[in-house]
Amino acid sequence: xxxxxxxxxIYRYDPDxxxxxxxxxxxxxxxxxxxxxxxxxxxxxxxxxxxxxxRSCREGVCGSDAMxxxxxxxxxxxxxxxxxxxxxxxxxxxxxPVIRDxxxxxxxxxxxxxxxKPYLVNNDPPPERERLQTPEEREELNGLYExxxxxxxxxxxxxxxWNPDKFVGPAGLLAAYRFLADTRDxxxxxxxxxxxxxxxxxxxxxIMNCVDVCPKGLNPTRAIGKIKDMMVRRAI
Amino acid sequence: xxxxxxxxxxxxxxxxxxxLRAALQLSEAGLKTAVLTKVFPTRSHTVAAQGGVxxxxxxSTEDNWHWHMYDTVKGSxxxxxxxxxxxxxxxxxxVVIELEHYGMPFDRTDNGKxxxxxFGGHSMNxxxxxxxxxxxxxxxxxxxMLHALYQRNVRANxxxxxxxxxxxxIRNADxxxxxxxxxxxxxxxxxxxxxKATIFATGGAGRIYYSSTNAFINTGDGxxxxxxxxxxxxxxxxxxxxxxxxxxxxxxITEGVRGEGGILRNxxxxxxxxxxxxxLKDLASRDVVSRSMVTEINEGRGCGPDKDHVLLDITHxxxxxxxxxxxxxxxxxxxxxxxxxxKAPIPVVPTCHxxxxxxxxxxxxxxxxxxxxxxxxxxQGFYAAGECACASVHGANRLGTNSLLDLLVFGKSAxxxxxxxxxxxxxxxxxxxxxxxxxxxxxIARLDSxxxxxxxxxxxxxMRRTMQxxxxxxxxxALLREGVTKMAAVAERAKHTEIKDxxxxxxxxxxxxxxxxxxxxVARATIVSAEARKESRGAHVRDDAPDTAENPNGRDDKNxxxxxxxxxxxxxxDYKPVNLKPLSDDVEPIALAKRTx
Numbered sequence: 001x002x003x004x005x006x007x008x009x010i011y012r013y014d015p016d017x018x019x020x021x022x023x024x025x026x027x028x029x030x031x032x033x034x035x036x037x038x039x040x041x042x043x044x045x046x047x048x049x050x051x052x053x054x055r056s057c058r059e060g061v062c063g064s065d066a067m068x069x070x071x072x073x074x075x076x077x078x079x080x081x082x083x084x085x086x087x088x089x090x091x092x093x094x095x096x097p098v099i100r101d102x103x104x105x106x107x108x109x110x111x112x113x114x115x116x117k118p119y120l121v122n123n124d125p126p127p128e129r130e131r132l133q134t135p136e137e138r139e140e141l142n143g144l145y146e147x148x149x150x151x152x153x154x155x156x157x158x159x160x161x162w163n164p165d166k167f168v169g170p171a172g173l174l175a176a177y178r179f180l181a182d183t184r185d186x187x188x189x190x191x192x193x194x195x196x197x198x199x200x201x202x203x204x205x206x207i208m209n210c211v212d213v214c215p216k217g218l219n220p221t222r223a224i225g226k227i228k229d230m231m232v233r234r235a236i
Numbered sequence: 237x238x239x240x241x242x243x244x245x246x247x248x249x250x251x252x253x254x255x256l257r258a259a260l261q262l263s264e265a266g267l268k269t270a271v272l273t274k275v276f277p278t279r280s281h282t283v284a285a286q287g288g289v290x291x292x293x294x295x296s297t298e299d300n301w302h303w304h305m306y307d308t309v310k311g312s313x314x315x316x317x318x319x320x321x322x323x324x325x326x327x328x329x330x331v332v333i334e335l336e337h338y339g340m341p342f343d344r345t346d347n348g349k350x351x352x353x354x355f356g357g358h359s360m361n362x363x364x365x366x367x368x369x370x371x372x373x374x375x376x377x378x379x380x381m382l383h384a385l386y387q388r389n390v391r392a393n394x395x396x397x398x399x400x401x402x403x404x405x406i407r408n409a410d411x412x413x414x415x416x417x418x419x420x421x422x423x424x425x426x427x428x429x430x431x432k433a434t435i436f437a438t439g440g441a442g443r444i445y446y447s448s449t450n451a452f453i454n455t456g457d458g459x460x461x462x463x464x465x466x467x468x469x470x471x472x473x474x475x476x477x478x479x480x481x482x483x484x485x486x487x488x489i490t491e492g493v494r495g496e497g498g499i500l501r502n503x504x505x506x507x508x509x510x511x512x513x514x515x516l517k518d519l520a521s522r523d524v525v526s527r528s529m530v531t532e533i534n535e536g537r538g539c540g541p542d543k544d545h546v547l548l549d550i551t552h553x554x555x556x557x558x559x560x561x562x563x564x565x566x567x568x569x570x571x572x573x574x575x576x577x578x579k580a581p582i583p584v585v586p587t588c589h590x591x592x593x594x595x596x597x598x599x600x601x602x603x604x605x606x607x608x609x610x611x612x613x614x615x616q617g618f619y620a621a622g623e624c625a626c627a628s629v630h631g632a633n634r635l636g637t638n639s640l641l642d643l644l645v646f647g648k649s650a651x652x653x654x655x656x657x658x659x660x661x662x663x664x665x666x667x668x669x670x671x672x673x674x675x676x677x678x679x680i681a682r683l684d685s686x687x688x689x690x691x692x693x694x695x696x697x698x699m700r701r702t703m704q705x706x707x708x709x710x711x712x713x714a715l716l717r718e719g720v721t722k723m724a725a726v727a728e729r730a731k732h733t734e735i736k737d738x739x740x741x742x743x744x745x746x747x748x749x750x751x752x753x754x755x756x757x758v759a760r761a762t763i764v765s766a767e768a769r770k771e772s773r774g775a776h777v778r779d780d781a782p783d784t785a786e787n788p789n790g791r792d793d794k795n796x797x798x799x800x801x802x803x804x805x806x807x808x809x810d811y812k813p814v815n816l817k818p819l820s821d822d823v824e825p826i827a828l829a830k831r832t833x
Binding site: 014015016017033035045046048049050051052053054055056057058059060061062063064078099100101103105106110114117118119120122126128129130131132133134135137138141145146148149179182184185 | 275276278279280281283284333334336337338339341342343344345346347348349350373376379380383384387388390391422451452453484485487488564567568571572691692693735736737739740741742743744745748
């Protein structure tokens with residue numbers, strides 16, 4: 001494979017020196033082994049060490065390097081660089097305050113995650129051994145527990161953009177359903193009460209951007225639908 | 237520079253599995269605790285663990301902690317301390333069941349219990365046959381565990397300082413530990429975290445090698461901080477090369493793949509592990525499998541146009557099994573190897589994975605150093621757990637699934653010890669020395685003022701290449717000696733790194749420069765300790781220490797059945813005895829024997 005050059009257009013903003021954000025045109029020459037967008041960004045950093053973004057596992061499980069890539073949210077480490085149209089336009093995740101360059105302030109995102117009480121509630125005295133769960137009951141958690149909290153979904157959701165303080169957002173609601181669906185959890189009513197509100201759950205209008213962008217292939221819209229079903233069943 | 241001071245009962249550095257498990261003990265006991273972490277907790281590298289956590293629950297095959305202890309001692313090539321190993325194996329069921337109660341979504345057996353799979357080096361009845369001991373949540377066990385532990389900490393109202401990077405350990409003239417200095421990434425400001433107890437849970441440093449399964453953040457921060465503060469590092473010559481990293485990319489493919497029936501094949505399609513480990517075959521211990529693979533490649537039986545890898549084959553497993561038990565692996569293989577393992581085997585190569593050595597601790601999580609004739613004198617106020625610590629349960633080679641167990645058992649144990657010491661009134665807030673933050677401020681000031689010098693990227697690359705070439709799967713006397721000299725030169729260059737980015741705000745360049753300081757300590761410790769150890773043991777195998785009747789597998793128990801202690805100052809080496817005596821009378825010491833699988 002020959003060396004190839006990639007053209008970028010990257011959102012830059014350093015509050016320490018820039019009055020306002022700007023888009024920087026920059027290119028980088030890749031080594032044959034560079035396959036993912038993250039590889040290219042690491043290569044870019046060797047050239048310009050002020051280029052700031054979060055990264056860690058580089059294999060799509062830690063959720064650090066979410067960004068807006070050619071208009072669509074995704075993880076840099078799971079995006080094939082050769083699949084992208086050039087110039088590759090990179091922006092921070094939309095809708096959250098920018099700290100610097102591609103690094104956003106995720107406080108609001110995590111606040112919503114925390115608001116759904118993301119932990120198992122079971123008030124029975126813990127047994128000596130594991131609480132039993134059939135393989136079928138356990139399968140109900142598939143597609144839910146795998147969330148990596150990268151925020152690709154919530155920051156692609158117009159409802160979250162307009163009401164980040166009131167709407168829990170797809171990631172938080174996926175987590176809420178993860179506990180509602182767990183046969184070991186005893187807090188169903190309180191969890192539903194917590195979401196019974198014009199904004200927290202019901203601002204979801206099934207636009208499904210979340211499903212479209214989830215790098216783990218999860219489906220928050222379906223989880224939200226199931227919570228809505230539980231609300232309805234509880235009412236009748 | 238203005239340095240803020242914050243005061244806590246306890247400070248935990250790191251929010252991976254060990255840090256979060258320790259934090260739970262402290263938060264639930266009501267201690268005022270700060271958890272510092274340079275990444276949001278669920279981004280810690282525990283998240284990448286795949287195959288499972290060991291516990292002799294016996295849910296699918298008969299099992300007990302005695303067998304687990306035997307396997308672990310044997311896996312360690314007898315370098316592990318048998319008191320700590322007994323403690324860990326005995327506690328395994330308790331900590332895994334606790335995790336299940338916290339909500340961890342383990343896979344289930346048909347009768348509703350935690351699903352367990354076979355794993356390398358784990359056996360029933362003292363090496364007779366594979367045992368199902370690895371408790372798994374598909375092939376995402378670390379992810380499920382880390383999230384469950386974080387969630388439990390949310391419930392316990394643990395106070396996190398997210399995206400704060402710890403810089404240096406603070407000690408007083410007596411050597412007591414008084415806390416750390418740390419930098420807030422968002423503002424670049426330095427604070428002193430003054431505490432009665434400090435727990436390091438900073439993880440490993442696999443990024444000293446060129447080819448590594450480790451995350452970018454695995455830069456040995458705690459290990460480097462401890463070394464700079466005069467704490468010796470134990471057994472740093474022992475690094476685990478995981479047999480199955482994706483060739484070229486380095487991304488981990490769990491041993492659970494072989495636990496589910498995967499087979500390693502060479503260029504002619506031969507299941508070569510049958511020749512090297514007739515009994516456990518592909519499920520032999522990791523060091524054994526990695527060396528067998530490298531031998532196959534070195535002898536011309538590697539695969540691909542460059543004959544530089546072997547193949548991990550699961551095409552004989554049903555697609556249902558792969559989708560159910562190994563869904564994450566399938567994603568990784570498609571993403572990083574370009575193959576769907578349902579249809580084609582995965583190209584793999586041994587890849588740096590885990591640091592067996594670290595900050596010396598006892599089974600209670602106390603950091604211990606030689607003092608006044610006692611090789612294991614606790615350092616007042618200092619504790620460590622997880623990969624950054626050396627308890628030592630992994631000795632010269634860790635068994636798969638014992639790392640997640642290590643961080644649960646010793647994270648909890650370190651937390652419990654702090655709580656006990658706190659309640660007994662053994663911990664106090666000692667006065668800070670006037671120069672408590674000076675070392676950190678000087679490091680920052682140097683980076684701020686340096687206007688010409690070495691690139692962090694280039695020095696880091698040189699370090700990784702040096703370590704890869706000079707301290708790899710097989711080690712050679714001449715290469716090791718050359719490596720010591722080369723690493724000394726790299727370390728010198730690292731003192732003159734220059735960053736162009738001088739911003740205060742989320743300065744990644746500064747973070748990487750500071751991380752490089754820590755990596756350099758780890759790399760120096762590794763190469764110096766490795767050069768000095770003139771035997772083959774576990775993951776440390778030398779060309780000049782061959783298999784003889786007197787020294788089986790090249791292991792020289794007469795001269796080298798001892799732990800290395802490396803001191804950063806002057807590259808000084810010291811040694812201390814291995815504890816061959818278990819903790820209790822429940823079990824006899826596991827007697828020295830030749831390791832075969």
